[in-house]
Amino acid sequence: MASETTSQLTTGVFFVHSCPKALAPHLEWALARAVGSSVSFDWTPQPILKGSVRAEFAWSGPVGTATAVASSVRGWEQLRFEISEDATASTDGGRWLHTPGLGIFHMQTDVAGNAVVSEDRLRYAMDLAGGDHQMLRQELRLVLGQAWDEELETFRQAGDGDGADVLWLHRAG
Template sequence: MPEAKTRGVLFIHSAPSALCPHIEWAVGSVVSQRFELKWTPQSAAPGMSRAEVSWTGQPGTGALLASALRGWAHLRYEVTEEPSPGVDGSRWSHTPDLGIFHATTDAAGNIMVGEDRIRYAYEQGAGEPALVYHELSLALGEAWDEELEPFRHAAAGAPVRWLHQVV
């Protein structure tokens, strides 16, 4: 039986130039191959660079990529992983100020908020609509989207490379 494969995209929204080779090394260690990203200036953050690469690999590769980059100062990135047989899709977003956010996604890329998380929002809200709204905002990762949106728009029309995981 063939091994399950999935695909996704790694978006490095902004990184200091000195960090770029380290990012390439970290990503290369996850996909078991050496490669160089095509870095371009990030117009939303002068002095920073951006890159993006599409990837294919085993389910869970997105989590490995997100973990390999997690916690680096001044780095903004997102990793997506499409659903595959028996595995939900995912999105990881990272900003220096907020840290990392993970969400399960459907086939269209929409964030799926589970029943337990919705119940938690109701409980924390204790009848106070503003508190319920706040908890649901956290569950949807709205703060990460707000911080990353200018960087996403600055990447419109950027070239994309495909990266295939060596197994």
Template structure:
């Protein structure tokens, strides 16, 4: 007689960061509620002035939780059009890492990322860019820049540098 073993699959956990690069002060509670609802906990962020946009504020929150939490956070924040933000979710064995970027002018984009945080562009997207560009090198560069979220990076870069000394909050009760 043999013993039967039951394998229990535990949900994969991951970690990430939420950067609210710029938001009006009046949005604080709404954004805390939106992220808190996405992670299943009441939250209060540490807000700092955003020097890149007078009158705006910024916050940085590190989180850990089940795979998919980053998507839930990005979806919750995407409803607030006038907010500049980024959300990352680290890769795990079996799931790609992701980075979502949002600006009021461009809306939201999602990019796959590797373990070091570099954007990974899928082969089919690269082949499509090559095919669409033909022999036009400038068109190819523009398509590859778009595939990597270049417009979002350029728009958010000033806001990222302004937050280099921001306090960090860690969420551990996610999920």
């Protein structure tokens, strides 16, 4: 019986919302190690944070590529980034968000990009909140990564309409 040696492929997008200009080449090197091929970003200035640049690119590769990318840059405290990995027919997708003040956040996503929250996590939030509706609201905001989204939104909007091209990365399994 032969074992399957090919990995299931997926796609995603890596958004670098802010990176100190001096750190940009190091980020490209780290990402190249994570995806297994050289990369070169089209960096544009990040108008929100002087001396910072931003970039975005779409990628394709084996399931788990986004995990490898997020892991390779998660300790880089000056970065603001998000990376998504699309769901496949047999795997959930994911979304990783990072800000200097909050650290890293991860959530599973379905084929439509919606957050997938486990029953156990919802029960924990309800148990923790008891009958306190405000506390339940606070726990659900945490489950959905709302603080990360709020902090990144200004940086996302700063890049809207700036003409930045999307660079596609491809990696064979």
